[in-house]
Amino acid sequence: MVSTGTAAKSTVFAAAPAGSDLLEVPCAQRNGVLEMMAMRRDPFAFGDERLARLGQVSGLNALGVKMVIAAGPRAADEILMNRDKAFANGPAWSYFIGPFFNRGIMLLDFDEHRHHRHILQQAFTPSALKGYMQEMQPMIAERVADLPTGNVKMFEQFKSLTLDVALEVFLGLELPKDQADKINKAFIDTVRAGVAYVRKPVPGGRWWKGLRGRRVLEEFFYDNIAAKRARETPDLFSVLCHVEGDEGEQFTDADVVNHMIFVLMAAHDTSTITMTQMAYRMAKSPEWQRRAREQSLELNPELGYDDLGKLSVLDLVLKESLRMCPPVPAQPRMAVKDTSVQGFFVPKGSMVTVPQMTNHRDPEFFTNPDMFDPERFSAERKEDKGHRMAWTPFGGGVHKCIGLYFGQMEIKTILHHLLRNYEWSVPEGYQIPMDYSALPVPKDKLPVDLRRR
Numbered sequence: 322m323v324s325t326g327t328a329a330k331s332t333v334f335a336a337a338p339a340g341s342d343l344l345e346v347p348c349a350q351r352n353g354v355l356e357m358m359a360m361r362r363d364p365f366a367f368g369d370e371r372l373a374r375l376g377q378v379s380g381l382n383a384l385g386v387k388m389v390i391a392a393g394p395r396a397a398d399e400i401l402m403n404r405d406k407a408f409a410n411g412p413a414w415s416y417f418i419g420p421f422f423n424r425g426i427m428l429l430d431f432d433e434h435r436h437h438r439h440i441l442q443q444a445f446t447p448s449a450l451k452g453y454m455q456e457m458q459p460m461i462a463e464r465v466a467d468l469p470t471g472n473v474k475m476f477e478q479f480k481s482l483t484l485d486v487a488l489e490v491f492l493g494l495e496l497p498k499d500q501a502d503k504i505n506k507a508f509i510d511t512v513r514a515g516v517a518y519v520r521k522p523v524p525g526g527r528w529w530k531g532l533r534g535r536r537v538l539e540e541f542f543y544d545n546i547a548a549k550r551a552r553e554t555p556d557l558f559s560v561l562c563h564v565e566g567d568e569g570e571q572f573t574d575a576d577v578v579n580h581m582i583f584v585l586m587a588a589h590d591t592s593t594i595t596m597t598q599m600a601y602r603m604a605k606s607p608e609w610q611r612r613a614r615e616q617s618l619e620l621n622p623e624l625g626y627d628d629l630g631k632l633s634v635l636d637l638v639l640k641e642s643l644r645m646c647p648p649v650p651a652q653p654r655m656a657v658k659d660t661s662v663q664g665f666f667v668p669k670g671s672m673v674t675v676p677q678m679t680n681h682r683d684p685e686f687f688t689n690p691d692m693f694d695p696e697r698f699s700a701e702r703k704e705d706k707g708h709r710m711a712w713t714p715f716g717g718g719v720h721k722c723i724g725l726y727f728g729q730m731e732i733k734t735i736l737h738h739l740l741r742n743y744e745w746s747v748p749e750g751y752q753i754p755m756d757y758s759a760l761p762v763p764k765d766k767l768p769v770d771l772r773r774r
């Protein structure tokens with residue numbers, strides 16, 4: 322077997338089949354649980370240290386999981402494009418979020434995934450997006466105009482705003498505050514449960530709260546489904562109740578509930594995290610805030626669907642923020658047969674991870690990767706185009722984010738209103754303290770000084 326030059330500092334993940342010329346994945350000698358904790362504490366340092374010590378493809382064994390971390394866009398291409406169907410989403414994502422996001426589209430695979438995605442796609446066509454934009458525009462304008470000023474925790478504001486947008490645009494329901502709060506809490510609990518260390522329903526623990534949250538959400542959607550089936554309205558919930566496949570087949574009630582719970586989750590935190598990062602970066606770099614505001618002021622307060630393309634400065638800031646802090650920091654897959662990645666043997670049953678956070682800082686594609694430099698996405702530099710998997714905040718392959726246009730539309734609309742009406746700043750030298758234990762969120766909720774213009 323060919324071994325890697327790092328053998329002295331590592332063990333081997335799995336022996337490659339006799340007679341094959343596949344490499345063996347080097348594995349850290351340190352206890353896998355400690356490795357996993359280090360990864361959550363500081364994924365940047367963890368990724369750098371692994372790359373330096375073990376190379377681009379390395380393994381770890383922790384909590385009964387055998388995981389291969391395959392860095393670099395070439396490995397991402399092999400895994401996400403999945404040409405020989407060696408990698409599955411369901412068994413990998415289920416490990417983290419299975420009981421809470423059961424049968425969400427991202428957890429389906431192969432033919433079944435294709436079938437559901439084909440139907441779901443109809444809820445994200447340009448004409449559907451235009452409809453959602455019309456629905457959300459007035460409420461975003463109103464909500465942004467009502468923001469408090471002074472010391473404001475932007476993460477909290479964005480989170481509650483995106484939840485309200487989601488409830489209106491996806492559910493078409495105006496919920497009383499106590500019910501909206503209940504749904505919000507149920508979401509937070511379901512999302513947080515996925516990264517619980519204790520993966521058993523111990524009362525009061527994260528896992529237990531996640532299961533309770535899922536029950537609250539299911540009950541809520543089942544209670545409303547009959548009314549949605551009875552009448553067509555322009556929201557996602559209604560669209561899912563009425564869309565048909567090529568043979569006229571419809572989603573069952575259970576499909577609708579599972580997809581709604583998943584899509585709401587997928588839309589909510591990802592957009593909140595992105596806006597928080599954009600607000601942070603524009604507070605630290607007032608010149609970018611000024612340039613983005615200038616473009617927003619040239620447009621009408623009410624942003625039209627066709628105006629989105631005119632916010633080119635905001636677009637650069639969005640792309641760079643997604644590069645520096647991808648809201649979904651890694652994409653796990655399960656090897657469903659013996660396979661290989663970049664010439665390394667990967668046995669059936671291994672979890673294989675594409676670490677976007679590490680890939681987005683690859684100096685082969687991004688100059689000074691730790692520097693906030695939105696111009697790297699300009700037409701002249703196009704650093705993201707060096708490889709089709711160099712910049713993948715929305716993933717790649719058949720599971721690529723179905724809401725990427727919706728998400729960008731919502732984010733740009735909210736920031737357009739924010740830029741037109743406010744200025745904001747953070748104290749000199751402020752660095753956002755991040756918690757990477759689940760999705761990357763600021764521990765301090767990003768307090769800024771928000772002033773009306």
Ligand code: HEM
Binds near residue numbers: 584588647719723
């Ligand atoms: C900036 C915001 C967003 C980011 C960064 C993001 C990121 C991602 C990523 C990385 C994946 C792929 C995961 C994988 O392959 O394992 C994904 C999938 C998905 N996203 Fe997003 N997302 C965002 C917003 C949204 C929004 C707004 C929606 C819904 C309106 C949405 C719905 C979905 C769905 C349904 C999937 C699963 C698709 C499939 O498996 O076929 N996302 N997202």
